[in-house]
Amino acid sequence: xxxxxxxxxxxxxxxxxxxxxxxxxxxxxxxxxxxxxxxxxxxxxxxxxxxxxxxxxxxxxxxxxxxxxxxxxxxxxxxxxxxxxxxxxxxxxxxxxxxxxxxxxxxxxxxxxxxxxxxxxxxxxxxxxxxxxxxxxxxxxxxxxxxxxxxxxxxxxxxxxxxxxxxxxxxxxxxxxxxxxxxxxxxxxxxxxxxxxxxxxxxxxxxxxxxxxxxxxxxxxxxxxxxxxxxxxxxxxxxxxxxxxxxxxxxxxxxxxxxxxxxxxxxxxxxxxxxxxxxxxxxxxxxxxxxxxxxxxxxxxxxxxxxxxxxxxxxxxxxxxxxxxxxxxxxxxxxxxxxxxxxxxxxxxxxxxxxxxxxxxxxxxxxxxxxxxxxxxxxxxxxxxxxxxxxxxxxxxxxxxxxxxxxxxxxxxxxxxxxxxxxxxxxxxxxxxxxxxxxxxx
Amino acid sequence: xxxxxxxxxxxxxxxxxxxxxxxxxxxxxxxxxxxxxxxxxxxxxxxxxxxxxxxxxxxxxxxxxxxxxxxxxxxxxxxxxxxxxxxxxxxxxxxxxxxxxxxxxxxxxxxxxxxxxxxxxxx
Numbered sequence: 001x002x003x004x005x006x007x008x009x010x011x012x013x014x015x016x017x018x019x020x021x022x023x024x025x026x027x028x029x030x031x032x033x034x035x036x037x038x039x040x041x042x043x044x045x046x047x048x049x050x051x052x053x054x055x056x057x058x059x060x061x062x063x064x065x066x067x068x069x070x071x072x073x074x075x076x077x078x079x080x081x082x083x084x085x086x087x088x089x090x091x092x093x094x095x096x097x098x099x100x101x102x103x104x105x106x107x108x109x110x111x112x113x114x115x116x117x118x119x120x121x122x123x124x125x126x127x128x129x130x131x132x133x134x135x136x137x138x139x140x141x142x143x144x145x146x147x148x149x150x151x152x153x154x155x156x157x158x159x160x161x162x163x164x165x166x167x168x169x170x171x172x173x174x175x176x177x178x179x180x181x182x183x184x185x186x187x188x189x190x191x192x193x194x195x196x197x198x199x200x201x202x203x204x205x206x207x208x209x210x211x212x213x214x215x216x217x218x219x220x221x222x223x224x225x226x227x228x229x230x231x232x233x234x235x236x237x238x239x240x241x242x243x244x245x246x247x248x249x250x251x252x253x254x255x256x257x258x259x260x261x262x263x264x265x266x267x268x269x270x271x272x273x274x275x276x277x278x279x280x281x282x283x284x285x286x287x288x289x290x291x292x293x294x295x296x297x298x299x300x301x302x303x304x305x306x307x308x309x310x311x312x313x314x315x316x317x318x319x320x321x322x323x324x325x326x327x328x329x330x331x332x333x334x335x336x337x338x339x340x341x342x343x344x345x346x347x348x349x350x351x352x353x354x355x356x357x358x359x360x361x362x363x364x365x366x367x368x369x370x371x372x373x374x375x376x377x378x379x380x381x382x383x384x385x386x387x388x389x390x391x392x393x394x395x396x397x398x399x400x401x402x403x404x405x406x407x408x409x410x411x412x413x414x415x416x417x418x419x420x421x422x423x424x425x426x427x428x429x430x431x432x433x434x435x436x437x438x439x440x441x442x
Numbered sequence: 443x444x445x446x447x448x449x450x451x452x453x454x455x456x457x458x459x460x461x462x463x464x465x466x467x468x469x470x471x472x473x474x475x476x477x478x479x480x481x482x483x484x485x486x487x488x489x490x491x492x493x494x495x496x497x498x499x500x501x502x503x504x505x506x507x508x509x510x511x512x513x514x515x516x517x518x519x520x521x522x523x524x525x526x527x528x529x530x531x532x533x534x535x536x537x538x539x540x541x542x543x544x545x546x547x548x549x550x551x552x553x554x555x556x557x558x559x560x561x562x563x564x565x
Binding site: 096117119 | 496
């Protein structure tokens with residue numbers, strides 16, 4: 001048994017590391033966090049036509065996400081109702097129907113059972129096929145081309161769930177008139193670390209960058225201008241946002257260029273400058289270009305055009321599914337520059353990716369220790385220096401990117417869900433917390 | 443049984459590689475492969491599935507459930523697990539309209555021929 005209030009104390013910045021190792025806590029996370037939250041399923045560009053489908057996971061649950069005839073998207077458990085085999089074993093493609101490869105129960109693209117082999121002879125025509133379709137993901141929301149799903153009827157609407165994070169999400173999702181596209185195919189790899197290390201870092205951690213990634217910066221960027229930019233960006237003020245468990249952090253950039261993707265991408269950004277400013281406003285376009293997590297496990301890095309889901313695989317393992325995202329209809333040379341930047345930096349062998357993976361897996365190794373597992377972690381950076389709506393940036397904001405405010409926010413939401421509080425109770429708690437913060441600030 | 447021509451649909455109702463199902467009993471479908479149109483029984487002869495929701499390509503239709511494949515010109519089985527051919531029906535295009543004639547007696551006659559070992563072409 002465990003008591004969440006003992007394990008995580010966001011108001012004091014204290015974390016008991018057993019939350020990263022305990023199998024019982026992990027099982028509770030699957031039920032209380034992942035099965036109740038909105039999880040990223042797919043982007044519009046991955047499902048170009050009717051019957052387009054992909055396999056993904058909602059935590060450990062395999063799901064099929066399928067474009068319907070009417071253009072809508074459905075998702076259902078990739079599990080045959082007969083003996084539980086995967087209904088579809090292809091990663092992605094275009095389907096007319098899905099036939100289980102075990103005994104042949106077949107489903108249409110809406111996830112209805114349409115054929116049972118030997119229905120007359122073996123089932124004596126007594127099976128009610130309408131009752132035996134796979135479990136449907138009951139709620140799916142298309143947010144600007146990003147499809148999210150939840151199993152929980154009680155969860156708030158997706159917009160409410162996103163809350164103030166929408167403003168930061170839009171800096172990525174809404175940047176260009178033509179929208180975004182994902183480079184086809186997810187890049188997948190497995191690392192032996194708890195999913196929260198990765199989700200938290202993408203929500204909240206600029207602090208590791210000058211240390212963990214220092215050698216990578218030296219190796220990657222010959223261009224003194226880029227190096228100066230990186231150094232300048234870390235020296236310059238930044239901001240962090242925290243709300244509803246989500247987080248975003250960034251430096252305040254003086255200009256859209258130079259971008260880490262290099263001159264070909266710079267040329268594209270200069271050409272689209274007015275469009276980007278018109279869509280986002282100059283302040284947001286320049287600033288909100290950093291690290292991000294939508295609670296619990298969907299993250300992206302704007303500077304590297306990488307997007308990923310941290311699929312949990314037990315307390316000590318993550319299956320990372322990552323995509324490079326690109327401005328749709330950008331010139332091929334700009335897309336190429338952007339893709340190369342992603343591959344060099346954040347991909348299985350990317351310079352910065354491997355830095356991060358090394359840290360997370362090493363921490364997980366250390367936590368094999370009996371004493372290490374009981375030794376409290378410090379998450380107090382910037383504690384007590386939270387503000388609200390700083391410079392017009394909505395929500396709980398910090399006047400520096402070097403803070404762990406968003407990490408504490410993530411663990412707060414995690415603890416609220418893990419405690420078994422209803423979504424209604426969490427909303428009321430959050431309202432009270434917000435009022436206290438506002439009273440403190442005024 | 444009616445043997446008169448009936449209007450099935452317009453040529454623009456069916457994209458290449460698609461089919462249009464008519465709710466006759468049993469149902470038939472009009473399949474389009476390239477600029478050619480074919481009318482055959484809609485139900486796969488292996489398991490119960492509508493071939494209108496199947497893969498149409500190079501004058502063939504492949505059932506997505508178990509990959510049984512049929513010739514759209516003759517109805518002949520081109521791939522297992524189906525073993526019995528699909529019934530074909532007369533079809534004509536007039537202007538932009540597609541007409542079909544479903545003559546089940548003619549089919550029965552053909553089935554007899556089949557049993558007697560008469561030659562059926564395959565694509």
